[in-house]
Amino acid sequence: MPSTYETLNVNTDSTTTKTILHEVLPLTGTLVSGTYDSPDGTSFNIKNYTHGMFQSVYDYPFLSSSANHIYDITFAYDESSTLSGSASVQNSKKINIYNQFSQILLGYTGSDNKVRLFESDITLDTVGQMKEVIFVPFSRLITKDQIKKGSFSIELGTGSFASPFTTPGGSRLLLQDASASANGGTAPTIGGDYGVLYENNGDGTFGNGSLSGSGVVFYQAGVAVLTASVFHLTNSFGVSTGPISDFGTGSTGGMETIDALMTGSSITASCDSLRHRIYNISFNNSTEINSTIYFCRLPVNKFNYSSNPTYTSGSKIRVKNVASDLPVSYVTTVGLYNARNELLAVAKLSEPLKKTPQNELTLRVRLDY
Structure with missing residues (x-):
């Protein structure tokens, strides 16, 4: 039990700071x-549900306690x-999923309180509406507090189903939030800030x-929304000439376009086909650490003795x-x-510091939360 206490002045002996940490994912x-596929093609780290409304991706076979x-x-x-x-197969479920994400991320608009439609810009002016979309919500485990603005990219294979990524027979489409940064290029909504994913032209x-x-x-919600038209072919003038003919395997077992899959097959079948075309996803997450720093001052005439027996x-x-x-x-x-001399926190020094009546010390103690 200490015999000497030094009172901290909250106005002069403490301050608060905020630190943002980023991890590359x-x-x-x-x-x-492919990583955890069995010989029959079953992916042990992909979890399907009886309701058939989405697929979950794990970093390890999902039945394992080590899976995230x-x-x-x-x-x-x-x-x-x-x-x-x-x-259309699962028509009401697909509509309900769209409405649910729209309600949470965009909210309602108009006198009749209709849910907003997702748009491929940051103006929300009903221009460039995305009515057929792919949702990719990321786990809070990896996004932490939010996705860092300007760091998100997703690379998709737009070639044939047999060879979606490499030539001959394939190519890759890289989408990035190139215009977003901490200073602008985003729009605020009830679901947090969002930025637009643009195609990287390679030049x-x-x-x-x-x-x-x-x-x-x-960014804050950790949700990527892609228009289904990214899997539509375009001519040299940038005009769509229709969807890729063999986007994935439909319910009949044959190759189908993404539009045909979204109407004639289950959500699970569409997810299976999309996973076959995901080449890479990358972003930086952000963790906000709030800190209080206390400056513990040891004057020359105090703390020169020890109460240790x-x-x-x-x-x-x-x-x-x-x-x-x-x-x-x-x-x-x-x-x-605290004011009743009850111990609240303990900080250990990396090495003992010598204290005599001839020197004064100031120890900087930081509490993170």
Whole structure:
């Protein structure tokens, strides 16, 4: 039990700071297709559900206690989409998924309180609406507090199903939030800030010259939204000539376009086909650390003795060889107490610090939370 306390002045002896830490998260395509596949093609780290509304991707076979949830994948469209209809498989579920994400991330608009539609720009002016989309919500485990603005990229294979990434027979589409940064290029919504995902043209430019992109990413929510039209072919003038003919395997077992999959097959089948085309996902997460820093001052006339019973022997200070020598103590620990002298926190020094009546110390103690 200490016998001496030094009162901290909260106005002059403490301050607060905020630190942002970033981690690079490279999520390779082999994680979602191939790493943990069995000979029959079953992926042990991909979890499907009886409700059939989304797939979950894990970094290890999901039945293992060591597995961590990484992200989910699902397909959806708005009720005003041309793909919506009573004949479409899981039609109501796909509409409900779209509405749920829209309610949470964008909210409502208009006098009739309709949910907003996702757009491929940051204006939310009903131009560039994305009615058929792919949602990729990431686990809070990897996004932490938020995705760092300007760091997100996703690379997709747009070639044939047999060879989606490499030539001959394949190519890759790189989407990045190139215009987003901590200082701008994003738009605020009830779901947090979001930025536009533009196609990287490979020559230092992005997009097709317009302000619209191929998807958006919500940084605080940790959700990427891609338009299904990224898997549509375009001619030399940038005009769509229709979807890729063999985007994936449909319910009939044959190759189908993404539009045909979204209407004629389950969400699970669409997710399986998309996973086959994910080459890489990368972003930096952000962790905000708030700190209070206390400056613990040891004046010249205090803390020169120790209350440790071993400090003295036979009424003599062990660290003094001559009676006229100055007392010496070695500081190893700092304790922070409340007004009732109840211990609240303990800080350990990396090495003992010598304290005598001839020197004064100031110890900087930081509490992170």
